[in-house]
Every structure is written in structure tokens, then in C-alpha cells.
Amino acid sequence: xxxxxxxxxxxxxxxxxxxxxxxxxxxxxxxxxxPGRIVGVIGPNGAGKTTLFNVVCGFxxxxxxxxxxxxxxxxxxxxxxxxxxxxxxxxxVGLFPGLSVVENVMAGATHSARAGFxxxxxxxxxxxxxxxRLRDEALDLLAELGVAAHAAAAPGTLPYAVRKRVALAxxxxxxxxxxxxxxxxGGLSAEDIAELGELVTALPDRAGxxxxxxxxxxxxxxxxxxxxxxxxxxxxRVIAAGTPEQVRDDPLVTEAxxxxxxxxxxxxxxxxxxx
Amino acid sequence: xxxxxxxxxxxxxxAAASPLRRLLPGPPGAAGPRGSTLLRHLVLAVxxxxxxxxxxxxxxxxxxxxVARVCAFLCVTAGYTVLVGLNxxxxxxxxxxxxxxxxxxALVQQGFEERAVQGRWILPLSLxxxxxVTAVAGLVIGLAAARLRGPYLAxxxxxxxxxxPALTTIFTDLFNGExxxxxxxxxxxxxxxxxxxxxxxxxxxxxxxxxLTMLLMANLVRSRFGRSLRAVRDDEVxxxxxxxxVARNQVLAFVVSAACAGLxxxxxxxxTATVAPGKFSLDLSLFLLMAIVIGGLGSLAGAVWGAxxxxxxxxxxxxxxxxxxxxSGLAQRLEGNLALAVFGLxxxxxxxxxxxxxxxxxxTLTARLRxxxxxxxx
Numbered sequence: 001x002x003x004x005x006x007x008x009x010x011x012x013x014x015x016x017x018x019x020x021x022x023x024x025x026x027x028x029x030x031x032x033x034x035p036g037r038i039v040g041v042i043g044p045n046g047a048g049k050t051t052l053f054n055v056v057c058g059f060x061x062x063x064x065x066x067x068x069x070x071x072x073x074x075x076x077x078x079x080x081x082x083x084x085x086x087x088x089x090x091x092x093v094g095l096f097p098g099l100s101v102v103e104n105v106m107a108g109a110t111h112s113a114r115a116g117f118x119x120x121x122x123x124x125x126x127x128x129x130x131x132x133r134l135r136d137e138a139l140d141l142l143a144e145l146g147v148a149a150h151a152a153a154a155p156g157t158l159p160y161a162v163r164k165r166v167a168l169a170x171x172x173x174x175x176x177x178x179x180x181x182x183x184x185x186g187g188l189s190a191e192d193i194a195e196l197g198e199l200v201t202a203l204p205d206r207a208g209x210x211x212x213x214x215x216x217x218x219x220x221x222x223x224x225x226x227x228x229x230x231x232x233x234x235x236x237r238v239i240a241a242g243t244p245e246q247v248r249d250d251p252l253v254t255e256a257x258x259x260x261x262x263x264x265x266x267x268x269x270x271x272x273x274x275x
Numbered sequence: 276x277x278x279x280x281x282x283x284x285x286x287x288x289x290a291a292a293s294p295l296r297r298l299l300p301g302p303p304g305a306a307g308p309r310g311s312t313l314l315r316h317l318v319l320a321v322x323x324x325x326x327x328x329x330x331x332x333x334x335x336x337x338x339x340x341x342v343a344r345v346c347a348f349l350c351v352t353a354g355y356t357v358l359v360g361l362n363x364x365x366x367x368x369x370x371x372x373x374x375x376x377x378x379x380x381a382l383v384q385q386g387f388e389e390r391a392v393q394g395r396w397i398l399p400l401s402l403x404x405x406x407x408v409t410a411v412a413g414l415v416i417g418l419a420a421a422r423l424r425g426p427y428l429a430x431x432x433x434x435x436x437x438x439x440p441a442l443t444t445i446f447t448d449l450f451n452g453e454x455x456x457x458x459x460x461x462x463x464x465x466x467x468x469x470x471x472x473x474x475x476x477x478x479x480x481x482x483x484x485x486x487l488t489m490l491l492m493a494n495l496v497r498s499r500f501g502r503s504l505r506a507v508r509d510d511e512v513x514x515x516x517x518x519x520x521v522a523r524n525q526v527l528a529f530v531v532s533a534a535c536a537g538l539x540x541x542x543x544x545x546x547t548a549t550v551a552p553g554k555f556s557l558d559l560s561l562f563l564l565m566a567i568v569i570g571g572l573g574s575l576a577g578a579v580w581g582a583x584x585x586x587x588x589x590x591x592x593x594x595x596x597x598x599x600x601x602x603s604g605l606a607q608r609l610e611g612n613l614a615l616a617v618f619g620l621x622x623x624x625x626x627x628x629x630x631x632x633x634x635x636x637x638x639t640l641t642a643r644l645r646x647x648x649x650x651x652x653x
Contacts, residue, residue: 057516078516079516081516083518087516094512096505096509099502099509103502108517110518110519120494120498121498122494123494123497125313127312170517174517
């Protein structure tokens with residue numbers, strides 16, 4: 001394994017298994033997300049995609065196997081992730097309904113604040129400076145994503161596509177070097193998805209090409225167009241992995257998606273096939 | 276920031292972040308408040324304080340005592356509304372936390388009295404200790420609370436609300452049972468003159484405590500901690516992914532809220548120079564909750580409404596029985612139940628008419644009266 005670049009992070013899962021009682025959610029899953037790469041995780045419903053994300057985020061401890069980050073053992077804890085440079089968006093939108101759009105984005109960089117509790121309690125300039133810096137960063141990000149006009153709005157009043165972008169901004173403000181996107185295209189129109197694809201493709205460049213992305217997605221066109229590598233899960237196991245072309249031509253994948261009686265080499269499932 | 280964003284609608288970021296907009300006064304919109312948080316809140320506190328001091332100079336003793344009680348309750352409701360409204364933790368034990376603060380003040384002051392120690396510093400010291408001891412109690416409850424949600428948390432804190440007054444009748448040697456404790460009454464300092472109205476001095480003491488509490492809470496709410504509190508309330512999973520230690524955040528909210536309740540309870544005890552378990556019954560905890568809900572959950576201005584309401588409604592029965600000559604049986608029944616009944620009635624009406632509480636209604640109203648600003652902000 002080559003040493004990772006200093007500014008990227010290299011996440012790897014080694015033979016990870018997760019059992020919930022008798023149910024095997026993940027079985028001997030190994031995969032790697034190298035710096036600057038976009039790795040897609042696809043699979044039918046219940047294949048274990050979200051469980052995989054939850055393992056990486058520390059919500060679900062693996063029952064077997066291990067994770068490494070830059071080659072070192074990695075035991076993730078959700079609230080520590082942003083400090084390590086890992087940010088995740090949630091399925092749906094997962095915004096805080098009681099916070100305005102800009103506050104939602106600011107909340108994503110909670111770890112970066114320098115002022116402590118006492119400074120906040122007494123309203124010291126240190127705390128004010130933190131807040132101003134965060135707010136400016138958040139507004140810049142919202143502008144970059146083209147939703148700055150909604151900065152003061154409550155998330156509940158906004159169109160779904162806008163909310164998705166705000167959720168993305170909340171993840172990006174943590175300046176992630178590894179971004180976990182959980183179904184970013186879910187509920188979006190074809191036009192929005194096309195824009196999203198271009199956005200995702202451009203994300204690694206934000207961190208000088210070192211930001212890696214792990215993408216769980218149903219929408220096959222998006223996955224095929226943006227990912228460098230794709231991992232296909234079915235019943236908790238990796239049934240195929242490789243470049244989009246390799247995965248597309250894999251008969252096992254077609255079988256998992258469309259059933260056993262489809263002849264190998266049939267066209268891959270289109271949009272919405274997995275839902 | 277690299278401009279890598281392709282094919283997005285032209286940046287509509289308006290005046291929000293422009294230098295001009297930042298200089299203009301007004302409610303914090305997208306651009307947020309500029310200037311110093313402390314300075315802004317200090318100015319507000321001084322203005323409010325001056326107004327109340329001027330008011331107390333006009334009022335007779337009993338009404339000054341009412342002002343003092345409002346201020347004591349405001350310490351409690353300010354911290355309580357932060358916990359329940361902003362952090363989403365429903366505690367029913369804040370009456371008991373008030374009792375903790377009140378008994379701390381009483382015991383500390385008695386201790387100094389027995390050792391014949393006197394001095395004006397005893398009052399601030401005892402109040403500080405009241406806040407500190409109650410904060411520790413809040414830490415213990417908060418640690419349990421961080422593992423519990425919704426109705427289960429309410430249940431545990433309800434137990435606390437009934438347990439603490441019961442403790443005073445169990446450890447009678449220390450707390451003197453139902454009789455409660457007495458300690459030296461707070462008197463006006465000599466430089467105010469020999470004939471200075473004692474109730475006015477008490478109102479000033481309570482006012483200072485209330486202003487300090489409001490100042491600190493306002494700072495906190497405007498800081499990243501305030502944002503984290505609300506984030507945890509709204510979505511714990513998203514809050515954790517945003518880098519917030521949810522359990523620590525909830526315990527912190529409980530400790531802060533308890534310290535406020537302890538201070539308020541301590542001030543409340545100072546007003547009468549006595550404490551007794553009867554004052555801190557379960558009713559008080561329920562009154563406090565209704566007060567912050569009616570005032571507007573999570574709003575510090577709503578906490579003021581709530582504190583005023585607490586005193587007004589507690590005094591309503593005696594006002595009625597004194598104003599009208601009622602049969603003694605009816606008068607007694609009124610004394611016992613009228614406040615709770617009226618409180619409940621107001622709660623229902625307010626929830627039907629203005630779910631955001633009195634402060635929410637006031638905000639909608641002012642937004643509507645102000646031209647050019649949409650009243651959509653909730």
C-alpha cells in the first residue's frame with residue numbers, strides 16, 4: 001500500500017461483518033476509498049449500503065473485521081468525524097428544522113470553533129469572531145452552491161432540491177477530506193440530478209484533488225457517470241467491484257438487480273430501478 | 276474557495292453579506308448581528324434595569340415585593356426555557372431545583388449567623404453557592420437525563436420534584452421539616468438612608484440577579500452553544516455528524532438551567548428570609564412549565580412574560596378574596612385551586628390562539644405592523 005498524500009485520507013474496510021441477532025447485514029466486506037477518488041456503493045434495497053455507512057460513521061460497530069484510516073486502526077465515533085475531516089450527508093435531507101439555512105450550515109463546523117463555553121457565556125469577542133467567521137464561510141458556501149438567497153429562510157419552507165444543497169453545504173463547511181453522500185439524488189428531478197453529477201465530480205478539486213467521496217446511491221446513471229470505482233452489495237456481500245464499465249458488464253450485478261432469468265449482458269437497470 | 280461550481284443559477288446572494296447590510300441595524304438576518312454580543316446585551320440589560328429601578332421608586336412595599344418575586348422567577352424561567360425550549364429536554368423538576376437553591380442559601384446564612392459572622396458579602400456568596408450546589412444537582416440529574424428521552428425524562432424529573440421536598444421532612448435535623456428554616460433578613464445598606472424601603476432593596480437585589488441571568492443566557496443563546504442546543508433538539512443523528520457530542524450538550528444544558536433555577540430559588544428565599552418545603556411543591560414545577568409554555572418556549576422574552584404571569588396568578592386568589600367579601604368556605608377553596616385553574620385555562624387558550632406563546636404572538640404582531648417585512652418568520 002503506497003503512503004497516502006498528506007492532505008487526503010485513505011479509508012479502508014477489511015473483512016467487515018455486521019450481524020443484528022441472526023440477521024447478517026454485512027458479510028466480509030472489504031473496500032478502499034483512496035484519496036481523491038469517488039467510490040460508489042450500489043445494490044438493491046436491503047443490500048447493506050446504509051449499514052456500511054453507519055459502520056464508517058461509528059453508529060454501528062462491526063461485529064467482525066476492522067477499519068483503517070491512512071493505514072492505522074480506525075474506530076469511528078460520530079461526533080469525532082468532522083475533526084478527522086470526514087463529513088456525511090443523511091438520507092433525505094436531515095436538516096435541523098428549527099435552525100435557519102445559514103445556521104444549519106454553520107452547525108456543520110461546530111468543531112472548528114476556538115472560543116470555549118465561558119467565552120460564549122460572557123459574550124466575549126473571541127466567541128463573536130468565531131461566529132462571524134463561521135457565518136461568512138457558510139454564506140460563501142451557500143453562494144457557491146447557488147442557494148444563498150435562502151440563507152435566512154427556515155429549511156421547511158424551501159423546495160426539496162434547495163434543501164439537499166443546504167445539507168451538502170453543511171457537510172462541506174467541515175472541509176471534509178472524505179465526504180460520505182447517502183443517496184444525494186433521492187427525490188431529485190432529472191435536471192437536478194444532472195447538476196448534482198457535475199457538482200459531485202468537481203468536489204475533489206475543492207480540497208486540491210485530495211477529497212475522496214463515498215457515494216451510496218440508487219440512481220444508476222449518476223453513479224455510472226461520476227464514480228471512479230463502484231462496489232456492488234447484495235445481501236450484505238460484495239458481489240462485484242471495479243470501474244463503472246467492469247461493473248456494468250458483470251452478469252452477477254444484472255442478476256442481483258433484475259433477477260436470475262435475465263440473460264447476461266442485458267442493459268443495466270435505469271433510474272429508479274432500485275427503489 | 277475554488278470556483279468550481281458549474282452551471283448553477285447566477286449567484287443571487289444579495290445584500291445579505293454586503294458591507295452596507297452589515298452596518299445597518301436590525302434583526303439578525305442571514306448576515307447575522309455584527310458588533311459585540313456582550314455590548315449589545317449589556318446595553319439592553321442596563322436599559323431594562325434602569326426602567327425597573329425607576330418603577331420601584333414609585334411602588335409601595337407590597338408591589339415592590341411582587342417585582343422582586345417576578346425577578347426571582349425570571350432567573351428560573353430564563354434557564355428553564357433554554358433547557359425545554361431550545362434543547363428539547365422536558366424537566367418537571369425545576370421546582371425542586373429552586374428548593375435546592377433556597378435551602379442552600381438558608382443553610383449558608385444560618386451557618387454564618389451561628390458563628391456570628393456578618394457582612395454584606397454573605398448574600399452574594401450564599402447566592403453563588405446556591406447556584407453552584409444546584410448546578411451539581413443538575414449535573415447528576417442531567418447525566419441521567421442524557422440517557423432518557425421525552426416522557427421517560429419527564430417521569431424521572433417528576434420524581435425529583437416530589438423527592439426533594441420529601442427529603443426536608445426526612446432529615447428534620449438539618450432542614451427542620453415542614454417548619455422550614457429562618458435566617459437573618461436582608462436589610463438595605465446604610466448608605467441608602469435609615470428609612471429606605473426594605474422591599475425596594477429586595478427588588479433591586481432580585482433585579483440584579485435576574486439581569487445577570489438574562490445577560491448570560493442571551494449571550495449563550497446567540498453563541499455556537501445556543502445553536503448546538505437547538506441542533507440537538509431537532510435531530511440528534513445529524514447533530515452528532517455535525518461534530519456535536521450530544522450527551523455532553525444535554526448535560527451542559529441541564530447544568531446551566533439548574534444553576535439558574537438555584538439562583539432563582541436562592542433569591543426567592545432571601546425575599547422572605549425563610550424556606551419551607553410547602554413552597555416548592557409539585558404545583559410549583561407545573562406552574563413553571565406552564566409559565567414558559569405560555570410565554571413562548573425557547574424565548575427569553577417569553578421567560579419574562581412567564582415570570583410576570585407566575586406572580587400575577589399566584590396573587591390572583593388573594594386579590595379576589597380581599598376585594599370581594601366571599602363566604603369563608605368558598606374563599607378557602609379559591610385560595611387553593613384558583614391559580615392552577617386559571618393557569619390551565621390560559622394555557623389552553625394561548626395554545627389555541629397562539630401556539631408560539633405570548634412572545635410568538637407579539638413577534639407576529641410587530642412583524643405585521645412593520646411595513647416591508649414579511650411576517651413569515653416563525
